[in-house]
Amino acid sequence: MKKIFKFQLAALAVLAVVSCKEVKKEATDAATKVEAVVEEVKEEVMAQNITFKMEPKSGSEVTGEVSFTEENGTVSMTGTFSGLSEGEHAIHIHQTADCSSDDGTSTGGHWNPTNEPHGAWGDKEGYHKGDIGNMTADKDGNAIIEFSTDQWCIGCEDENKNIVGKAIIVHQGVDDFTSQPSGAAGARVSCTGIIQ
Ligand SMILES: [Cu+2]
Numbered sequence: 001m002k003k004i005f006k007f008q009l010a011a012l013a014v015l016a017v018v019s020c021k022e023v024k025k026e027a028t029d030a031a032t033k034v035e036a037v038v039e040e041v042k043e044e045v046m047a048q049n050i051t052f053k054m055e056p057k058s059g060s061e062v063t064g065e066v067s068f069t070e071e072n073g074t075v076s077m078t079g080t081f082s083g084l085s086e087g088e089h090a091i092h093i094h095q096t097a098d099c100s101s102d103d104g105t106s107t108g109g110h111w112n113p114t115n116e117p118h119g120a121w122g123d124k125e126g127y128h129k130g131d132i133g134n135m136t137a138d139k140d141g142n143a144i145i146e147f148s149t150d151q152w153c154i155g156c157e158d159e160n161k162n163i164v165g166k167a168i169i170v171h172q173g174v175d176d177f178t179s180q181p182s183g184a185a186g187a188r189v190s191c192t193g194i195i196q
C-alpha cells in the first residue's frame with residue numbers, strides 16, 4: 001500500500017514537471033509569435049515613404065522632388081529644387097492636391113485644419129499646419145530643404161495631421177510670416193499633389 005502511494009506521488013511529480021514544461025513552451029511560442037507580428041507592423045510603418053515630382057507653374061522652370069517618410073510618429077520631408085531665382089523662396093502645404101491650373105491656385109489656400117493665423121512654424125501666436133517656411137536657392141537656382149515634425153502624418157485618421165490629399169507649393173517670393181492669410185509670398189512657381 002505504502003509502495004503504491006509512493007509510486008503515485010512520483011508519477012504525479014513527473015506529470016507536474018512535464019505539464020510545467022508544456023506551459024513554458026507554449027508561452028515561449030506565443031512570445032515568438034508576438035515578436036513576429038511586431039516586426040511586421042514595424043516594417044509597415046517604415047514603408048511609409050512617398051516621393052513626388054514638382055511641376056513648373058506660372059511660366060517658371062522650377063522643378064524638383066519632394067519626399068516624405070514617417071517613422072515613430074514623425075514625418076520627415078526632403079525637397080530638392082532647381083530652376084529657382086537666387087535667394088529665398090517660400091514653401092507651403094496648400095489645401096488641395098490639384099495642380100491643374102497654370103498658376104497653381106487650384107490648390108487653394110494654405111492647409112490650415114486648426115484654423116489659426118498664418119505665421120512662422122511653431123509661433124505662439126499661431127501658424128498653419130502647412131507653414132513650412134522659406135528656403136534659399138544658390139546662384140545656380142538650386143535649393144534643398146529638410147523639415148520634420150510630429151504634427152503631420154501620412155494617411156492617418158487625424159485630419160489635423162494627415163498631409164495626404166494636400167499640395168506642396170513653392171513661391172517666387174519670400175514668406176514674411178506676418179501678412180495674412182499667406183505671407184505675401186507671390187506667384188506659385190512649382191506644384192505637386194501629395195497623393196498616396
Ligand atoms: Cu504657399
Ligand SMILES: [Zn+2]
Nearest residue numbers: 110118128131
Ligand atoms: Zn500659412
